[in-house]
Amino acid sequence: MTDRPPAISTDGLTKSFPSRTGPVEAVRGITLAVEPGEIFGLLGPNGAGKTTTMRMLTTLLPIGGGRATVAGFDVGRQPEQVRNRIGYVSQLGGADELATGTENLLLQGRLYGATPAELRPRIAELATVLDLAGFVDRRVKTLSGGQRRRLDVALGIIHRPDVLFLDEPTTGLDPQNRANLWEQLEELRAGGTTIVLTTHYLEEADVLCDRLVIVDHGRIVVEGTPRDLKQRVAGDAIVITLRDDGAGAPDGMDLLAAEPYVRELSRSGDQIRLYVEDGSAALPHVLRVLDSGQVGVRSMNLSEPTLDDVFLRQTGRSLRDTGDSVGADGTEVAA
Amino acid sequence: MKLVRDTWLLFHRYTVQMLRNPVWLFVGFSTPLLYLVLFTPLLKHFSGPGATSGTVIDVFLPGILALLAFASGMSSGFGTIFELQAGVIERFRVTPASRLSILMGPLLSGMLMMFVFDAVVVAAATGFGFSLDWGGLAVLVLLLGVLMVTMSAFSVATALVTKEISSFAAIVNGLNLPLLLLAGVLLPISFGPTWMRVLAHFNPLYYAVEGARALCAGAYGNPAVWQAFCVLVPLCVVVVAWATSVFRRAVA
Numbered sequence: 001m002t003d004r005p006p007a008i009s010t011d012g013l014t015k016s017f018p019s020r021t022g023p024v025e026a027v028r029g030i031t032l033a034v035e036p037g038e039i040f041g042l043l044g045p046n047g048a049g050k051t052t053t054m055r056m057l058t059t060l061l062p063i064g065g066g067r068a069t070v071a072g073f074d075v076g077r078q079p080e081q082v083r084n085r086i087g088y089v090s091q092l093g094g095a096d097e098l099a100t101g102t103e104n105l106l107l108q109g110r111l112y113g114a115t116p117a118e119l120r121p122r123i124a125e126l127a128t129v130l131d132l133a134g135f136v137d138r139r140v141k142t143l144s145g146g147q148r149r150r151l152d153v154a155l156g157i158i159h160r161p162d163v164l165f166l167d168e169p170t171t172g173l174d175p176q177n178r179a180n181l182w183e184q185l186e187e188l189r190a191g192g193t194t195i196v197l198t199t200h201y202l203e204e205a206d207v208l209c210d211r212l213v214i215v216d217h218g219r220i221v222v223e224g225t226p227r228d229l230k231q232r233v234a235g236d237a238i239v240i241t242l243r244d245d246g247a248g249a250p251d252g253m254d255l256l257a258a259e260p261y262v263r264e265l266s267r268s269g270d271q272i273r274l275y276v277e278d279g280s281a282a283l284p285h286v287l288r289v290l291d292s293g294q295v296g297v298r299s300m301n302l303s304e305p306t307l308d309d310v311f312l313r314q315t316g317r318s319l320r321d322t323g324d325s326v327g328a329d330g331t332e333v334a335a
Numbered sequence: 336m337k338l339v340r341d342t343w344l345l346f347h348r349y350t351v352q353m354l355r356n357p358v359w360l361f362v363g364f365s366t367p368l369l370y371l372v373l374f375t376p377l378l379k380h381f382s383g384p385g386a387t388s389g390t391v392i393d394v395f396l397p398g399i400l401a402l403l404a405f406a407s408g409m410s411s412g413f414g415t416i417f418e419l420q421a422g423v424i425e426r427f428r429v430t431p432a433s434r435l436s437i438l439m440g441p442l443l444s445g446m447l448m449m450f451v452f453d454a455v456v457v458a459a460a461t462g463f464g465f466s467l468d469w470g471g472l473a474v475l476v477l478l479l480g481v482l483m484v485t486m487s488a489f490s491v492a493t494a495l496v497t498k499e500i501s502s503f504a505a506i507v508n509g510l511n512l513p514l515l516l517l518a519g520v521l522l523p524i525s526f527g528p529t530w531m532r533v534l535a536h537f538n539p540l541y542y543a544v545e546g547a548r549a550l551c552a553g554a555y556g557n558p559a560v561w562q563a564f565c566v567l568v569p570l571c572v573v574v575v576a577w578a579t580s581v582f583r584r585a586v587a
Contacts, residue, residue, distance in 0.1 A: 058429055060428055060429060062584065080431055083429060087429075088426075088429040090425050090426065092420075092421060092422025092425070093422055094421055094422030094423045094424075094425055094426035096348065096352065096423065097421070098351075098352045098355045099348070099351070107344060108426075108430070110344050111341065111344060111430040111431070112430060113431070
């Protein structure tokens with residue numbers, strides 16, 4: 001299967017938008033390749049250029065510069081062929097509220113050239129796969145958030161696309177619905193669909209994606225499998241939360257920097273983050289150092305590296321601190 | 336043919352949606368009837384001596400029909416803004432559906448509704464003494480259709496460019512009033528001073544209203560008829576072409 005062409009390949013993709021203060025470069029040279037049958041993630045903070053990239057790949061936005069092929073067709077020159085082979089679920093979904101799920105699915109399928117007779121069994125199949133059976137004949141405006149999202153995905157795959165694009169698929173869903181959707185997406189992938197999704201949920205990228213790129217300021221910061229990326233951070237992270245002892249209180253940064261087992265050290269706000277090879281062995285040493293420096297410590301945490309550590313290491317910022325970031329449980333954290 | 340098929344599918348979708356919106360239907364039917372019932376009686380006192388109710392409504396009704404075509408076209412952008420913000424248009428734009436059909440589906444659906452309202456108004460007006468000229472009415476349908484498509488395409492394209500309700504509403508409302516007043520929709524512009532009559536000649540709606548009056552009177556040979564088509568048909572082609580190109584480029 002290795003001789004199949006990539007599902008997506010881009011070369012130096014750029015896009016800028018005019019604004020009052022001159023052009024804003026939303027995407028500044030994205031080069032990536034997505035293999036058929038992968039779940040590929042674009043992870044990054046809001047405004048990183050994920051959605052703009054996706055909108056160019058789905059023919060919704062003219063390509064600014066560079067090249068892109070999707071399902072073997074040039075996005076700029078063969079948009080019609082691309083549209084026939086992709087599905088796209090936007091953040092908004094866009095189902096007709098006054099129509100039922102079945103009516104929505106029928107219209108969507110017919111716009112791809114299928115007949116109602118071909119679509120009936122397909123709708124029944126989707127109702128099983130995405131668990132729509134209980135509500136597919138109800139009007140969309142009566143559906144819950146999770147039900148609507150599943151219908152949105154069904155609309156995106158009614159025509160069996162080669163590549164499915166999902167823009168923030170689980171935003172606004174509760175943890176239970178989110179986990180269910182992840183499972184359903186994995187089943188789709190098992191059926192051969194290539195899935196590209198944008199997300200700013202670290203956990204989602206970690207659990208769901210075979211491979212991902214972290215995007216920041218319109219550029220790819222790093223690319224790899226979630227496991228590779230985390231291993232690159234090397235070792236464990238120790239997070240120390242300082243007690244609020246007022247300005248000028250010792251924070252122990254100078255002391256910790258002198259310790260031989262500390263590989264990396266950073267402070268943001270009242271948190272000190274350090275990376276060590278073996279977290280559990282280093283903890284007692286760290287405690288002793290902090291104690292000797294009379295540093296007020298509120299709490300200490302030992303954790304295996306997360307994708308946030310990867311992001312932090314590449315950009316110097318935490319994904320959770322970039323504007324309206326999101327906690328691991330999916331609740332929005334106000335900036 | 337793909338264009339026809341896609342247009343039919345989207346036409347059908349919009350029509351069903353409209354029929355499921357009872358408030359919209361009620362307002363749609365009541366507005367023209369209110370003009371007829373609450374405005375026509377006032378006109379009796381403005382008309383010259385010896386004018387019967389019949390001649391007043393013969394002048395007034397074509398104005399209402401042109402007004403309906405103009406207003407239903409101009410307001411179609413509100414639906415566009417709503418669908419833009421709900422992601423519906425984006426969902427259609429990702430499908431291989433013909434771009435022109437995404438524009439024409441809702442537009443033709445709005446036109447069908449307009450003709451239904453027109454039929455109701457004309458039927459009601461005959462009760463007020465309106466004298467029907469069937470041949471003129473047939474040509475009038477064509478004229479109103481062209482006017483409605485022009486205004487509708489303009490409105491949808493403006494909605495796609497502005498993308499949000501407040502600036503769109505400001506533009507549409509800002510254009511509505513001067514265009515309506517300078518077209519002699521409710522009262523003939525010939526009642527006005529010279530400068531108004533000169534200014535009216537720069538208003539495409541004026542030609543539609545004059546043409547509609549001539550057609551309702553059965554005066555097919557009246558220059559107002561061919562003048563109306565000569566102004567509106569090229570304008571329609573230009574505006575639809577512009578709207579389609581906006582649709583292709585739309586950063587929805």
